[in-house]
Amino acid sequence: MRMAVGLEVHKTRRLRVWVLCLVMVVAVVALSGMNLFSESAREGFADPAAQPWEALLLGQVMIAAMTSPVLVAVLAGRQVDIEHQGQGWFMARVAGLGPGLLCRAKAVVLGVALTFTAVAQCVLLIAAGMVAGIEVTLPITLWARYGLCLLLVDLALLGLHLWLAARVDNQLVGLGVGLLGAFYAVYALLMPTWVAYVLPWGYYAAISPVAVEGDRFVESAPVPWAFALFLCASAALFLGACRRLDRAEGGPA
Amino acid sequence: MILAELTKLRRSALWAVAIVLPVLAVTAGSINYAANQGVLSAGWGSYWSQVVLFYGLFFMSMGVAVLASAAWRMEHRGHNRNLLMSTPARTAAIVGAKIVSLVLVVAVMQAMLLTLVVVVGVFVLDLEGAPPWEYVVVALLGVVAALPVVAVQSLLSMLIRSFTAPVAVGLLGCAIGTGLLYSGQGGVVSHLFPHSLVTSALFLGNGAVADSAGLDLAAVGPIVFAAVVLTTALWALSARLLSQRDLS
Numbered sequence: 448m449r450m451a452v453g454l455e456v457h458k459t460r461r462l463r464v465w466v467l468c469l470v471m472v473v474a475v476v477a478l479s480g481m482n483l484f485s486e487s488a489r490e491g492f493a494d495p496a497a498q499p500w501e502a503l504l505l506g507q508v509m510i511a512a513m514t515s516p517v518l519v520a521v522l523a524g525r526q527v528d529i530e531h532q533g534q535g536w537f538m539a540r541v542a543g544l545g546p547g548l549l550c551r552a553k554a555v556v557l558g559v560a561l562t563f564t565a566v567a568q569c570v571l572l573i574a575a576g577m578v579a580g581i582e583v584t585l586p587i588t589l590w591a592r593y594g595l596c597l598l599l600v601d602l603a604l605l606g607l608h609l610w611l612a613a614r615v616d617n618q619l620v621g622l623g624v625g626l627l628g629a630f631y632a633v634y635a636l637l638m639p640t641w642v643a644y645v646l647p648w649g650y651y652a653a654i655s656p657v658a659v660e661g662d663r664f665v666e667s668a669p670v671p672w673a674f675a676l677f678l679c680a681s682a683a684l685f686l687g688a689c690r691r692l693d694r695a696e697g698g699p700a
Numbered sequence: 701m702i703l704a705e706l707t708k709l710r711r712s713a714l715w716a717v718a719i720v721l722p723v724l725a726v727t728a729g730s731i732n733y734a735a736n737q738g739v740l741s742a743g744w745g746s747y748w749s750q751v752v753l754f755y756g757l758f759f760m761s762m763g764v765a766v767l768a769s770a771a772w773r774m775e776h777r778g779h780n781r782n783l784l785m786s787t788p789a790r791t792a793a794i795v796g797a798k799i800v801s802l803v804l805v806v807a808v809m810q811a812m813l814l815t816l817v818v819v820v821g822v823f824v825l826d827l828e829g830a831p832p833w834e835y836v837v838v839a840l841l842g843v844v845a846a847l848p849v850v851a852v853q854s855l856l857s858m859l860i861r862s863f864t865a866p867v868a869v870g871l872l873g874c875a876i877g878t879g880l881l882y883s884g885q886g887g888v889v890s891h892l893f894p895h896s897l898v899t900s901a902l903f904l905g906n907g908a909v910a911d912s913a914g915l916d917l918a919a920v921g922p923i924v925f926a927a928v929v930l931t932t933a934l935w936a937l938s939a940r941l942l943s944q945r946d947l948s
Contacts, residue, residue, distance in 0.1 A: 467868055474875035481882055513758055517871050524864035532861075618863040619770045623717045626762055627724060633754050634728035638735060 451544050451552035455526070459556055462525050468560050471518050472567045479506040479572055483579040493582040500586055501657045501664035503576050504593065507568065511597055512632040512651040519601055520625025522560065523608035524618040526553045531616050536699060546699040547689030550609050554602075554685070557609075561601045569594040589656045589666065596654035596669065603678055604628070604647055606685030613692065613699040644673050647681070701793055705771070705801035714770040718805050721763045722813035725755040730820050744832055747821055749906045752838075755813070756902030758874050760842065761849050761895045765870030767805055768853035769863050771798055776861045785942075792939035795854065799935060802850045807843050814839045834915050838904055841920060845901035847927045848894035849873075851934035858938060859945075870895075891926040 459465065480503065482488045491497025530536050530549065539549050569590055576585075612621045628648035635643040635652035643649035653674065658667035692699045709715075729751030733740060740746040775781045784794060814835060821827045852873070856866035877895030890896040901923050905915040 470872055471875075474872060474879075477879050478875055481879065513754070514871065514875070517762065517867070521864045521868045521871065525862060525868075528863060617713060617773075619713050619717070619766065619773070622766050622769075622864060622867055623713070623720075626717065626759070626766060627720055629762075630721070630724045630728065630754065630759055634724075634732065637732050638728075 448548065448552065451539075451548055452555050454544075455549075455552045455556040458526065458529065459560070462529070464522060464525070464557070464560050465563075467518075467522070467525075468564045469567075471514060472564055472571065475507065475510050475514055475568050476571045476575060478510045479503065479568075480575040480579070482506070483575060489580065492580050495583050496663075497583075498664045499581045499583055500576060500590075503572060503581075504586075504590060505655070505657050505659070505664065507572055508593070508652075508655045508657070509633070509636060511568065512636060513629055515597070515601055515651060516604065516625045516629040516632055516648050517622075518564070519561070519604050520608050520622050520628075522557050523553075523605060523612045524621050526557060527609060527612035528618050530613075545693035546613060546695070547691070547693035550613055550689050550692060550699075551686075553609055554605060557605055558602055561605060562598055565594050565598040565601060568597075592668075593654060593656040596656075596674075597651075599678055600647075600650045600654060603650070603681035606681055606688075607647065610685060610688045610692075644670070644677075647677065650674070650677060701789060701797035702800050702804075705797045706804065708774055709771065709801060709805065712770055712774075714767050714805065717763055717766050717770075718809045719812060721755075721759060722809055722816060725751055725759065725813060726816040726820055729753070729755075730825060734825065742828075744821060744827055744829070744835075747825060747827060748817065748832075748835055751813070751817055752902050752906065756842075756899050756906075757878060760809075760846065760902065761874050761877070761898050762867070762870060763809065764802070764806060764846055764849045764898075765853045765867045765873075767802055768850060768857045769866050771802055772854065772857035773863055775858075790939070791942040792935070795858070795935060795938040795942060798854050798858075799847075799851055799931070799938075802854060803843065803847060806846050806850060810839045810843050834905055837915060837920075838902060841901045841904065841923065842898065844927050845897045845923055848930035848934060849898055851931045851938065852894050855934055855938045855941070858942060891922055892930070894930060897923060897927055897930075 483503070488499065488502075491499050527550075530539070530546075536546050536549070539546070544552075573585065573590065608621055608625065611624065612618060615621065628646070631646055632648040632651035635649040636655065640653075643653035650669070653669040655667055657664045659665075729747065733747045733750045740750070775784055787794075817835065818831045821831055849870075853866055853870055856869055860866050873893075873895040877890075877893050877897075877899060880890040880893055881896050881899055890900065900919075904919055
């Protein structure tokens with residue numbers, strides 16, 4: 448496994464995975480914090496009733512729901528497509544690394560990249576809020592919980608997209624699914640709560656730590672058992688799929 | 701050549717994206733409209749604004765990025781690119797045929813969106829009055845405004861063998877485009893950025909979006925002009941780069 452992870456790390460350099468993650472961090476922070484420097488927003492920076500941090504956090508939830516499913520699909524697609532194009536599955540098998548092991552190694556490396564992305568998004572957005580001059584106490588627990596939940600949903604969907612990219616040679620399928628998933632994630636934020644639990648991408652909305660009630664923000668959280676079930680099922684399915692890939696003859700596609 | 705391109709696309713899975721994306725936009729917009737009738741004003745205006753809200757902001761451009769990658773994917777496989785370059789056609793014609801065939805797919809996407817908006821609005825939501833003709837203009841304008849996005853994504857997909865890399869650049873383009881439009885710093889620059897142009901066009905006359913312009917000549921003219929100029933420039937650049945690159 449260590450050798451497979453080492454190989455995947457080398458592949459990420461040529462695939463510019465880190466550059467892509469960094470660029471997406473900047474894009475998400477810029478879009479989420481777009482209103483920070485407007486006059487109307489600045490007026491409420493010292494007023495706890497205006498809930499400036501909660502507004503900023505909800506902005507991040509919206510932008511992350513829109514971009515994260517596509518980012519996960521792109522990362523998984525890029526990391527797997529090279530195996531399809533360069534007979535990588537065959538070469539790895541000759542070296543004693545089955546397709547399932549290779550997928551798990553890819554999950555580890557891309558998981559680290561997504562961890563960096565989620566943490567950097569939260570930290571930089573908080574820093575942007577402070578630089579802009581928000582004086583109200585920061586709801587750090589709320590933000591940390593959202594960052595952790597965002598990372599867990601990203602990882603759950605990463606498993607799905609890695610499997611999809613490995614099974615289907617045409618990366619249009621994985622990217623199309625990611626794009627439609629992003630659509631679902633964004634609209635799940637605007638629809639009744641149960642909608643968010645129907646498809647995996649809805650969890651980007653379900654994990655929102657704030658919700659709008661009337662003209663103010665209230666604390667919100669995903670249903671614990673449903674979220675735990677989703678994460679456990681995703682992990683079990685991914686590991687099961689990897690085992691099947693390892694046992695199958697030839698490449699996974 | 702355009703017919704040849706369309707034949708290549710005939711069995712491609714890209715039609716699934718071109719059809720499912722508008723279906724999702726209308727379904728989600730309709731449910732959102734129906735669920736928030738207490739907050740939204742009743743009528744075609746609110747319904748339309750809910751349908752195109754995220755579609756115009758992000759998903760139409762991302763859909764185009766995926767379509768362009770899919771259209772060039774077949775040329776990057778095997779020796780298809782060499783075969784294509786060995787035909788007597790000029791590079792401008794090769795790139796032009798790709799752009800036109802992709803625009804036709806985008807037009808189908810927009811026609812689908814418009815038809816579904818009318819069908820759901822009349823028969824499901826039972827909205828009063830006839831659907832406003834302005835939506836036909838906005839949908840058509842969306843196709844025109846998508847021309848530069850098609851051209852730039854086609855250029856990227858032509859240059860980059862990877863399927864996903866041009867889509868990743870497209871994702872970044874959407875982020876920059878939205879930032880330019882809504883940071884209030886864009887001005888003329890937002891008309892020179894392909895992804896902003898799509899959002900500007902689809903949000904014309906949209907009551908749900910702050911600062912969206914009305915559907916008049918003063919707003920439509922610059923969008924059409926910018927789309928034509930950008931597309932021509934990107935087409936010429938694509939043709940030049942294709943003629944300069946070695947066979948793969």
